Amino acid sequence: MKKVFEIREKIIELYYKYDAFILPVLKLIVAFIVLHTLNSKMGYFTKIDNVAVELIASLLCSFLPSGMILVFAGLFSLLHMYGLSLIVAGLGAVLYIVLYLLFLRFSPKSSLVVAALPVLMLWKIPYMLPIILGLAASPGTVVAAGCGVVAYYFLHIINSNSATIATMELSDIQDQFKLLVDSLIANKGMIIVVVAFAVTIIVVYLIRRLPIKRNWEIAIGAGAVIQILILLIGDVKLDTGISPLNVILGSLLGVAIAFALKFFKFCVDFNRTERVQFEDDDYYYYVKAVPKINVGGEEIGRVRRINRRERKPFIDSWGQEVYDDGIDENYDYGEDEYYEEGSEEYDSEEYYEENYDGDPGQ
Amino acid sequence: MLNQEKVIVMTRMASYEEGKGKEHLRICSYFRSDYIGAAILKAAAAVTITFVFVIALYIYYNFEDFMENIYQMDMMGLAKKFGKYYLISLIIYVAISYIVAFIKYIVARTNVRKYKDNLKMTRKLQKEK
Structure with missing residues (x-):
């Protein structure tokens, strides 16, 4: 067990030492994965469907604010929709604008969740994210998670009907529009997933904040159970087509990652090396503040x-x-x-x- | 001779200013009523723009029916229905925006007060030198 703690300290030390390089590299990797997944799953606009464009966009995202990953993902998806049909791109643009105006304004810092969730849903592993968000973030991520789910289902509907849309004439533009709107409105699976994710994030967040022993463990367990229950009951009642096996395995994966996060608690606290500078009458100060490493792994953080x-x-x-x-x-x-x-x-x-x-x- | 206590307080203040303090200080530069009023105006504009889009999509979806029955249609009744839905959605969304803006303002104000406490402490420590 001592060896495990030593390895943890080494990893934490490396992270603090090189965090100025690690974060841009992480953003580059995340942006590349998101854009590459979009291109491979859609690919209707061939001009952007190549690795060079993905790399350039990812490089830009690595040094721009993390919200730009969502902007690029939105642009790429709209261009692919345009490659398929003008009305699909128009509907997509309206949907993105409505989602931003009504919902995403409240949690602009959670834009990475909106970009990452469709990718995780494509990989069939979205069910770990609500538990992690409830531990690591604020309840505002409920909005971002909901927007991500809606975006995924919209893209999924486009992909499912792409063959039909591609064979339609230009004069059938209204039929294309009706096909997409009907599919989106009738999608009960989307509503169940949004509700399940929202409830899970809120429950995990609230329990995690309680001043009780083992609050993290209880929050993780309760979140996983509630998510599984809502999704399975929703699937039985409304026949949403959600795979129970994926739900259970995804939730267990979320539990495992959540416990790993708890072990490396520095990630959740967002403590990292900070560099600040200021002056007074006598001196200029250039200060590097390095968080203290807590080997004991206390349940509740001390505030000095x-x-x-x-x-x-x-x-x-x-x-x-x-x-x-x-x-x-x-x-x-x-x-x-x-x-x-x-x-x-x-x-x-x-x-x-x-x-x-x-x-x-x- | 460096005053370690002062350096620690100033470091925390500088760290706050570069982090959450940017947003909190910006929020607290407004009167509470002005900040919440601006949030409500933005919310009302967002709902109005969204409703215009939704009406446009609704009309386009039922375009053929509209064109066939435009002379028999009860336009006033339709306008009243849209107006009712618009008002309901406006009231709900503005209420939610009010609550969110209120909470944000209170959180920002609490943190800025602590920041100002630290400013006063720094002054005191500077004078003690």
């Missing part, structure tokens, strides 16, 4: 506060607990903390930023 005095909150006019901002007899703010109105210091930007917190009447 440097020299913070215990401050009791009061309830403000909005019913919120806030800390007393001005009156503390043990806290010496100094003589020039507050400046007289009309003085140069009162009008200075520094004083304004320090004392104006955006709340009227405070």
